[in-house]
Amino acid sequence: MTAGADPALDTLLLPFANGALAWPQAGGALFLGARAGWALQHQPLPGLVCEQDSRPAAEALERAGLVLRRQDETSPRHPLVLLLPPRQREQARALFARALDCVAPGGIVVACMPNREGAKSGQADLARLAGPLQVLSKHHCRVFWTQALSGPADPALAAHWRTLDAPRRIADARVPGGGFTSRPGVFAWDRIDAASALLVEHLPGDLRGQVADLGAGWGYLAMQVLAHCPGVTALDLYEADARALELARANLRAQAPRVPLEFHWHDVATGLPRRYDAIVSNPPFHALGGDPRPDLGRAFIAAAAAALQPGGRLWLVANRHLPYEAVLDASFGSVRTVAQRDGFKVIEALRAR
Known part of the structure; x- marks a missing residue:
């Protein structure tokens, strides 16, 4: 990896770069915890909408010409939800539950975490909510994604995890x-x-x-x-x-x-x-x-x-x-x-x- 690279972001988009996943033809995608980087620039990602709570990262996304929205803004569900979960596990679990809330019927959720920040645990957590996952590893990171979803595999667990990062x-x-x-x-x-x-x-x-x-x-x-x-x-x-x-x-x-x-x-x-x-x-x-x-x-x-x-x-x-x-x-x-x-x-x- 070159200086200034973002291994987790690069690995998150690896399934789209190698053909394992196709970008949606309509409806776009929602990116939770989005970060700007080369991986978002070198291929067309039509309809991508980003959320980011960190001001420096949000400003970097804006400078890159990406669309930002606030978490409290209402929007339709998306056929694709991307996320870079945080290290803190309760916050990450709440974000997994929210990703399932934001994905349209038949859509998929794709997440990536560095190995040193709990990628194996994150993969297990998303599998508990959404069922079997597919996985790729690169750059000391792990990207994992769901099958086409009609809803959480465990609705009661999803409802509980939604509250884990509440004030x-x-x-x-x-x-x-x-x-x-x-x-x-x-x-x-x-x-x-x-x-x-x-x-x-x-x-x-x-x-x-x-x-x-x-x-x-x-x-x-x-x-x-x-x-x-x-x-x-x-x-x-x-x-x-x-x-x-x-x-x-x-x-x-x-x-x-x-x-x-x-x-x-x-x-x-x-x-x-x-x-x-x-x-x-x-x-x-x-x-x-x-x-x-x-x-x-x-x-x-x-x-x-x-x-x-x-x-x-x-x-x-x-x-x-x-x-x-x-x-x-x-x-x-x-x-x-x-x-x-x-x-x-x-x-x-x-x-x-």
Whole structure:
């Protein structure tokens, strides 16, 4: 595979490239968890409609000229449903059940997963819902597809799996209000991750003015900023995962009357649209497919530096080994490590006046 290739996407479309499957002549196809890539460009795929919750991946699909729709949009069933299931098993099972809901009578569902991300288990799960499958392997990935379907082979199991990634209340005394709403597949969906907890432990109470949370997830850092920083007059949450952003909206709903809140489905690495007095962030360091991407954290730091007012403050937490010091030193007038524990570091960076 060449650099920048997407083995799972290439393998997903392998049955169409080698003639094992034919692209539908009418009715098109729905691609759940779609990603842009060469495999979608080198052959005609008429009627293809894509869904994607990640803002960077959605923008890449748009740049490639592909049709995007939101999950909540109504549409007819399709004779073909493609999907790249996520690694998180409950979310993947819910997506398999949804794929069967979206396929037209007589249609097929085609899925692909990398071997290291549970391809064998994913194949077994789809077989439980849909019956016997055909399978091909290439690029350390496995593509598997159903026979022509008239409905789930196990309707009761499909009905149960539809609910597996539904939002749910999770009790935690460390969260204002005693708990939060989350769902499988979101980062640290059922817990407060150790890095964010360390940042909150050292977060000062004197943050004030216009504040932003970059990579806000389901809203934990933003909730703590509002709980402990009375001088905050407005708070913007930036998050690339649409599912996480909706959870943050729900978790911060009670705070909305007190402080103006805005929720941005946005790729922070492309920059921010306005200036801030302070920014907090626990930036991601993995791409959508799970590959390490320390450049994402560096891009978050650069975006924060460009968006802060003179004298503005960035409070950042990161894995201790990640090489962020060079971009911090180049972007800020003052940088200090506030705490290091359990493999994480908390940094305060001040933009020069």
